[in-house]
Amino acid sequence: MASAELPIGSNDHEPGLLEGGPARNAGAVTRSQWLRKYVRNRLLILVPLAFLATVAAFGLTKLAPGGPVAALLQDHPTSAAQIAQIRHRYHLDDPVVSQYWHWLGGVLHGDLGASIISNNTVWNEITSRIGVTLTLNLGGIVLAILLGIPFGVLAAVYRSRWIDRAIVGVSIFGTSTPPFATGIAALYLIAFKLGWFPLFGAGAGFEGRARHLALPVIVLGIHGMGFVMRITRAAMLSQLEQDFIPFARGRGVRRGRVVVRYALRNALIPVATAAGLLFTGLLTGSVLVESVFGLPGLGTLLVDSVTNGDFPVIQGLVLIIAGWIIFVNILVDLLYAAIDPRVGFEAVKA
Amino acid sequence: MTDLAVAPVLPIRRRRVRAPSPIIALAIVIVVAVVVLAIFGRWLEPHPPQLQTLLDVNQPPNHDHWFGTDALGRDITSRVIAGAKTALLGPLVVAATGAILSSLLGIASGYFGGAVDMAIQRYVDFMFALPGLLIAIVVVGVVGGGYWLAVAVLSLLNFSGDVRIVRGAVIEQRPLPYVEAARTLGVPRRRIMYVHILRNIVAILFANAALDFALALVALAGLAFLGLGSQLGSPEWGRMLAENKDILFTNPAAALAPGVAIVLVATSVTLIGDWIYDRFAYSGRSGR
Numbered sequence: 160m161a162s163a164e165l166p167i168g169s170n171d172h173e174p175g176l177l178e179g180g181p182a183r184n185a186g187a188v189t190r191s192q193w194l195r196k197y198v199r200n201r202l203l204i205l206v207p208l209a210f211l212a213t214v215a216a217f218g219l220t221k222l223a224p225g226g227p228v229a230a231l232l233q234d235h236p237t238s239a240a241q242i243a244q245i246r247h248r249y250h251l252d253d254p255v256v257s258q259y260w261h262w263l264g265g266v267l268h269g270d271l272g273a274s275i276i277s278n279n280t281v282w283n284e285i286t287s288r289i290g291v292t293l294t295l296n297l298g299g300i301v302l303a304i305l306l307g308i309p310f311g312v313l314a315a316v317y318r319s320r321w322i323d324r325a326i327v328g329v330s331i332f333g334t335s336t337p338p339f340a341t342g343i344a345a346l347y348l349i350a351f352k353l354g355w356f357p358l359f360g361a362g363a364g365f366e367g368r369a370r371h372l373a374l375p376v377i378v379l380g381i382h383g384m385g386f387v388m389r390i391t392r393a394a395m396l397s398q399l400e401q402d403f404i405p406f407a408r409g410r411g412v413r414r415g416r417v418v419v420r421y422a423l424r425n426a427l428i429p430v431a432t433a434a435g436l437l438f439t440g441l442l443t444g445s446v447l448v449e450s451v452f453g454l455p456g457l458g459t460l461l462v463d464s465v466t467n468g469d470f471p472v473i474q475g476l477v478l479i480i481a482g483w484i485i486f487v488n489i490l491v492d493l494l495y496a497a498i499d500p501r502v503g504f505e506a507v508k509a
Numbered sequence: 510m511t512d513l514a515v516a517p518v519l520p521i522r523r524r525r526v527r528a529p530s531p532i533i534a535l536a537i538v539i540v541v542a543v544v545v546l547a548i549f550g551r552w553l554e555p556h557p558p559q560l561q562t563l564l565d566v567n568q569p570p571n572h573d574h575w576f577g578t579d580a581l582g583r584d585i586t587s588r589v590i591a592g593a594k595t596a597l598l599g600p601l602v603v604a605a606t607g608a609i610l611s612s613l614l615g616i617a618s619g620y621f622g623g624a625v626d627m628a629i630q631r632y633v634d635f636m637f638a639l640p641g642l643l644i645a646i647v648v649v650g651v652v653g654g655g656y657w658l659a660v661a662v663l664s665l666l667n668f669s670g671d672v673r674i675v676r677g678a679v680i681e682q683r684p685l686p687y688v689e690a691a692r693t694l695g696v697p698r699r700r701i702m703y704v705h706i707l708r709n710i711v712a713i714l715f716a717n718a719a720l721d722f723a724l725a726l727v728a729l730a731g732l733a734f735l736g737l738g739s740q741l742g743s744p745e746w747g748r749m750l751a752e753n754k755d756i757l758f759t760n761p762a763a764a765l766a767p768g769v770a771i772v773l774v775a776t777s778v779t780l781i782g783d784w785i786y787d788r789f790a791y792s793g794r795s796g797r
Contacts, residue, residue, distance in 0.1 A: 223651045328532075331783065335775040337727040339734050339747075340768040343754060347761050439640045446646065447731050451754070462735050465650030477647060480640075488638050 197496055201489050212481035213266065216474045217259050223468060266478065272471035274464070281475035284460060289479075291456035294372055295379055295445045300437055302380025303387050308423075308430065310384070311391025315399060316418055326388060333385030338444045342378045342451035350374060375445075375452045382444050383437050390433045394426035428499050435491035439484055533784045536777035543774050547593040556584035558591035558744045567759045576762040579753050585763050589770055591744040596726060596774065599660040603725035604718040607668035612714055615675025616702050620683060626676075633669045641666035642728045649738045656729075659738035663725050671717040678710045712789035719782025723775040730771045746771050 245251075250258050265272065271281035314326040350356045356374040398404070399422050407417045446458030453459075457476060464472035529537065546553065556574075562582035570577045576585035618629040645662040652658060682688065683706075691701045707714075733739040733747030746767040753763035 219647065219651050222648070223653070331779050332772075332776050335723050335727065335779040336772045337731055337734075337775070339731060339750065340772055343750060343757065343764050343768055347757055347765065351758055435638075439638065439643075443640050443642045446643065447734065450735060450751075461646065462650070462737075465647060466736065468651070473647065473651065480643065484638060484640065 194496060198493060201492055205485065205489065208485050209482075212478060212485070213263055214259075215481065216477040217262055219473060219477065220470045221255070223470075262474075271475040271478075274472050275469045276464075276467050276472075281471050284472055285457065285475055285479060288456050288460050291372070291449070291454050292442075292445055292458060294368070295375055295448065295454070295456065296438070296441050298372065298376035299379030299383055299441045299445070300434070302376060303383030303437060303441075304434070306380065307384045307387025308391050308427075311388040311430075312395055312418065312423060312426075314388065314392045315395030318396065318399075323392075327392070330385035330388040333381055334389070336382070337447065338378055338382040339447040339451050341381065342375070342448050345374055345378055346451065371452075372454070375448045375454060378451075379441055379444050379448055383441050386437060386440065387430065387433070391426060391430050394429045395422055398422040398426045428495070431498060432491055432495050435487050438487045442480065442483070529784060533780060536780040536784075539773055539777040540781065543593050543597065543770075546590050547597045550590040550593055554584075554587035554590050556587045558583065558587040559742070560584070567756050567763075569760050570762050576766040577760040579749075579760070579763050580756050585749075585753075585760075585766050588744040588749060589746065589766050592746045592749065592767065592770070595656065595739075595743070595745050596730070596770070599656060599663075599729050600722045600725035602660050603664045603667065604722040606664035607671055607721040608714045608718045611668045611671035611675050611717060612703075612707060612710075615672040616679050616706060616710075618672065619676040619679025620698075620702050620706070629672065630676075633672045636666065636669035637673075639666060642731060645728065645732060646735065646737060649732060654738070655740070656738050659729060659732050660725075663728055667721060667724060667728075671714075671721065674713060674717060675710060678713050679706055682706050682709055712785055715789075716782045716786035719778050719785060723778040723782070726775050726778070727771065 250261055253261070262272075269282070271285075273280050274284055277284065310326050310330075314323040317323050357371050399418075401422075404417060404421060407421050408414070412421075445456065446461060448454075449456040449458035450462060457479070460472065461476050463469070464476065560583060562578070564582065565574070565578050566580055566582040568574055568578040568582075574584050574586065576589070578584055579588075614629050614633075618626045641663055644666060645659055648654075648662050649659045687705065688701060691705050696705070729738065730745070730747030730750070733745045734751045736748070736751065739745045739748050749767040750764055750771075753760075753767070757764050
């Protein structure tokens with residue numbers, strides 16, 4: 160019933176990406192053997208997924224009308240000879256497959272090419288901006304979890320009372336409010352009216368950075384908090400219905416201890432798996448938040464490169480983002496197997 | 510399969526639908542109002558939404574311009590009203606596509622089980638991990654497509670969660686006596702799945718659709734905010750938010766009004782979706 164409480168997404172675990180289920184009838188396997196197999200299967204999936212990601216990143220360029228030629232020339236008047244030169248330089252006259260191999264070869268050697276617009280290498284463009292995005296994302300996730308779990312627990316414990324209603328209301332508001340709208344409101348009210356935080360830019364030095372990124376992190380954190388709250392609440396409700404709760408109370412275990420040690424510990428399993436979704440969700444959110452606060456991160460780089468048709472940068476970013484999402488999902492699957500003692504138990508019994 | 514025959518006989522209870530709470534009533538009023546604005550807005554706008562009066566730029570709210578004017582002297586109230594149609598149309602398509610695809614896949618997955626279920630669930634798991642809006646940003650930006658390309662991308666990427674919910678509901682419906690009765694009577698399988706069962710889970714489809722709608726509204730506004738999937742100067746809420754961000758400190762209402770419009774509609778629709786789910790989603794099921 161836990162998942163039924165959650166019209167959004169649902170989270171009854173479901174190990175993510177393309178489950179490569181291990182054989183069930185493997186005779187007498189121990190859990191550790193099973194786990195080893197599970198981990199190996201998970202890691203094997205990496206290969207087709209990575210291949211898919213490179214095809215997607217490369218294929219994107221073929222979708223654009225005019226392709227890189229149009230992006231390079233912008234609106235400058237040109238001769239046929241110049242166009243031919245560009246086509247030659249970017250190997251556009253070769254067959255698509257050999258273009259792909261050529262590009263992939265470069266990628267595998269760590270050569271992502273250079274930005275058409277700035278002439279910097281894509282690698283430099285990305286590494287100089289990744290810090291802002293990582294700080295935003297990790298900060299947002301930590302905040303979302305630190306706020307979301309306690310409120311989710313509170314809502315479940317006080318089910319159907321006013322506390323629960325207020326918390327659920329705030330969470331609905333939080334999840335259906337786009338971070339760029341909250342961002343603008345926060346910019347106006349907190350940064351401009353109250354003057355607590357700086358308005359634009361990423362700041363210099365550690366302290367400047369922290370002051371400049373505080374408000375964007377809060378905006379992202381609040382955006383993610385509603386989601387964590389909903390899942391925690393649903394998971395806690397299903398735990399609190401279990402027989403071991405009144406039993407523990409009957410044995411005289413204190414209420415607080417029952418809630419935290421008995422219910423919350425089990426409820427954290429679905430919450431941990433949902434954290435993977437939080438990673439991808441906040442990644443999207445940070446694109447918007449960076450743009451609101453004028454931060455030089457990967458999100459603004461993505462939007463700029465996409466609007467300018469800066470293909471090498473787009474390809475590099477798609478690869479990085481795809482790699483990040485695959486990494487997080489596999490990590491979550493492994494984490495799930497590690498923290499839930501029931502995973503693999505069926506296989507052991509068989 | 511075997512427990513079909515021993516399904517308990519349920520006492521017949523008349524389903525009582527309680528009146529919606531004041532907050533839900535307010536949400537319904539807001540949604541109806543925005544729908545009215547989307548349909549009849551053209552006759553309700555106090556000024557033409559594209560009219561640039563360069564003598565009246567960046568005005569704070571006053572009796573002629575309720576939310577002031579933007580940097581080109583266009584009336585914010587009229588532009589917010591003009592944006593209602595775009596704000597609703599795309600999400601409507603996304604929600605409808607989501608409902609159709611998720612019921613097709615979800616019912617098949619839940620009813621057949623086995624290999625079909627496996628295949629559909631693996632596909633859904635994969636789609637679920639994809640960040641829809643991020644992909645829409647890249648595809649719409651690179652292809653240079655407009656609003657409807659954005660709608661198409663979101664329609665195809667954002668229904669995977671619904672499939673899981675529909676599948677779960679179908680698995681609960683499958684062992685119920687009415688399904689067995691229909692089978693005994695020789696009703697074709699397709700009819701059982703897409704007429705009998707569908708009718709009992711239709712509330713869940715509507716609840717999902719409402720949430721998809723809200724997510725799509727926010728996503729499309731986000732795209733427009735980034736300058737993607739909308740025409741320069743078109744009165745879209747997301748785009749207005751971005752354009753008027755620059756005059757946030759001279760006329761905050763210009764940026765906040767479209768922002769509030771997005772938040773109000775998205776929150777209202779989400780609330781209604783949740784309410785539909787809580788009130789109507791239990792038809793035919795035991796318990797509750």
